[in-house]
Amino acid sequence: MNHKTTILNGTAATAAAAMMAIAPTLVAASPLGSDPIRLVIPFGPGGGSDITARVLSATAPEFCGPRIDVVSMSGAAGLEAVNFVRNAEPNGHTLLVTDYGPIVTSGFVDDVDWSHDDWQPVMNFTEWLPTVYTRNDHEIQTIEDWVAAAEAEPGTITFGHASPLGLVHLPLILFEMETGLENVHVPTSGGGETRSLIMGGHIDLGMTLPPSIASEVASGELTALGVFSEERSPVLPDTPTFREAGYDVVLPAWLMIFATSDVPAETVEFLQDCFMEALASPTAVAMSDRVNAGIEPMTAAQSTELYRGTVESIGNILRDIGEID
């Protein structure tokens, strides 16, 4: 008998959990309908963007009204997700959650039928700070070591970065443009491969985003050389920025929610308010801490400023290296 109640309790808990996700609790004066909101991410499931978006989808229904689904569409290198959101009805129910790759970089280099002005940020989750790292027994352990080694023998240091022109490659290009150093760029299939190549001693340096190496840096297995941002990363408080070392190279990445620009202003404002409210709730804060997401929400206005700035700086880099004219 005792056993049975445990099972029932367990099932009841799941049912309750499922209900929380499914049952729409209607909020008064909402410009949204009762259809679910879709947060479309242009990447495969399980990555950082997915996990961060799920904190919002788990907490926001209470504040926004309809249930929220995270939908992962990685087709056509993420462009399918962008097109899906662009072709959806402009009612605020289909939103894009992305870093700058599929929207800013693709908007420049790919053959797309939209421009950067066709998108308006709803809010920004977080800023990711690209970090250069290596294993703890490598001879390069600081930014100065790296610069000295690269000056002594140009073109010998192997540097792993995910896909070309991505979030963790552009900062390297910018740094080389700034300093005139030369490294061997080794593209990998992603952060996981970069890390195993570094830990296995196959390449010298690599770049990634802080949450994925924070615990290894803390335990001393990996060394973070420096961060390409204005201020130090809260997850890696002991790692200097490149600016501190005297190189003015700053190229943070962000994770933003976008709506198309034809979504009415009051809908965007409502979404911004309820998302911000949800992320400020104790449940969301606890979840964000648990998954190391480092969520620090920004309003639509602040996000728009950040977005415009990124469009400009990425455009400059791509023009400088001759990718676009």
Added chain:
Amino acid sequence: MNRFLTRMLRRQDFYTGLVTILVGAVGLFDIAYGNWRPGPGLGPHAFPQLAYIALIIAGMAIWVDVARGKSDERPDYLRVSLITGIVLVVVGVGLFWLISKLGLAVSVLIALIGASFLLTREPLRHWPSTILVPVLATIVIWFLFVRLINIPLPRGLLF
């Protein structure tokens, strides 16, 4: 010599080998004269080039097999299979168009009943398998894809 050639030309695999070689040759031509951007190291064309060369060699080897009298038979059911394939592509495209107009359940039901009627003789007499089974299948499919997974159905995304 002449007899050898006519015998070759009658074999099915003479033509499959020819197509294989042609695909490889066209590919190599494209790499030599097409618009390929150079990349770091080997460049993006290295692996496709290797594959094209392999295709040409394989095509030659098929011909050698033919010359030694080894060839696969002319396929049965060629026309009916190709027609069915093209019909399935059309039905697939149509299904997604219908889904965007009528919703998933109705479209799937129409497709299933339509197919059963095409494949069964005297479909009305076999109503349990031509009408009842499709209805049950549609209910299960709807529950799985719409209620549980909630797939983002395409809207105006067709082309």
Added chain:
Amino acid sequence: MFMESFVDALYLAFSPEVILYVAIGVLMGVTLGAIPGLSGDMAIAILLPIVFFLEPAAALGLLTGIYKGGMFGGSISAISFGVPGTPGSAATAIDGYQAKLKGYPNKALNTALYSSVIGDTTSDFVLIFLALPLAIVALTFGPVEFFALYAFSLLLISALTKGKVAKGVAMAALGILLAMIGRDPIGGSLRLTFGIPALSGGLALIPVLVGIFAVSELIIQLGRAWMARAQKIADETRKRAESLLGDYDPAKDKLSFAEFRATWRATSIGTTMGTLIGALPGAGSSLAAFISYGLAQRFSRNRDEFGKGSLEGVAAAEAGNSATSGSTLIPLFAFGIPGSATAALFGAAFILMGMTPGPRLIYDHTEVIYALFLILIYANLINLVFSHFLLPLYSKIAMIQSRILLPIVCVLAILGTFAAGNSVIDVWVLLFAGLLGVVLRLYSFPLAPLILGFIVAPGAERALRQSLLIGRGEWTHLFSSPIAIGLYATAAIMIITFTFVLRERK
């Protein structure tokens, strides 16, 4: 300390609630895995948010159950309809479907189930006891070693195409070319997209694989069903068509112990290869299944039976596929590096529960991880028991007349492929790959080398070009590692053995 956490873990793992979740997971996994296009991975991705609301042990139990059920479930449709339900079960379809056509779906399904559970359980034990040493071996695999492994796999194509080497090589080349479509992973420029922006992301594995293997088979069967209706069929066949199951006799279709024992060698080859390949980041279960199938064929006493419904072929492929399931988590546990899509999803689940994947995991969350180890083992038992009772039902479904089943399987394949990537492009790729598959089948081209080429090419290209970048363009760099030299040497020895020694033995 160890005993204490172990006892705690026992309580966690065997609490009725956790067992219930494992059971639900296995049932869901088997069912979803059986639908072409849908796989355990996708079910895990959908259920990730539930992790927020469940106890860690229960959540991990649910995900483990789905994963294991899905691994086996894929072989159900592979055997029943020649339509692999998951990428890993494509190799199972080769012989499994032939066995079904001969009227032995139940034997094939049971062989698949037992070899799958054996492979899976072995691999779980390897994960539990050898995770660290194996992980260190996995880390020594850099671009140079990976290229050697991929070159080795491509050589096995000759093993997969007995008597049709020329056509096999042509298919492998075609598979490589299909994999080259999209963005060049090293330089970033577009290639072979024919100006179609939708192709810029390349072709995804699931639509290509399900299209080439499954849709083409469905098209041919649909064509025959249509012919059967259009032409006047003989009275006898018509009478058979009256009953739902035709003349299938379940009594003749029971797997005997002697038959099962005959597949033992194939199962061990599959288990070994699957465990090793699964531990390498990025190699994947379909590659493991094909390599196991090829090797088992080469080392079998009844080599000629392969491709004609050999139970050994089913056992090797299915053991190879399932034996990746435990070892794929090794890089995740040892270094926090996800080696496969499934490992990435498990990693995400750990992160969502506030546990960081990596070597600290087992020290920081000892009870939960021990409980997970226990669950990994007993989920296999649950899978075995459930599937054992469900298989007679599945083999009956497999024998339902094609005119009733085919349209349903078609619709499921289309919707399942769409749902796997939420991509309309994938559906077009699926349908056109199906058409291509029909043409290739009709002209007697073997399909397995095409898939192997498609799976191996991206990794091989990346590994080769990375090696040359790291080695500053020196080709000798490819021979700079003992592991790589060892792999090349093994390949050379195997080719010599196959051509000279084994040919004598019939």
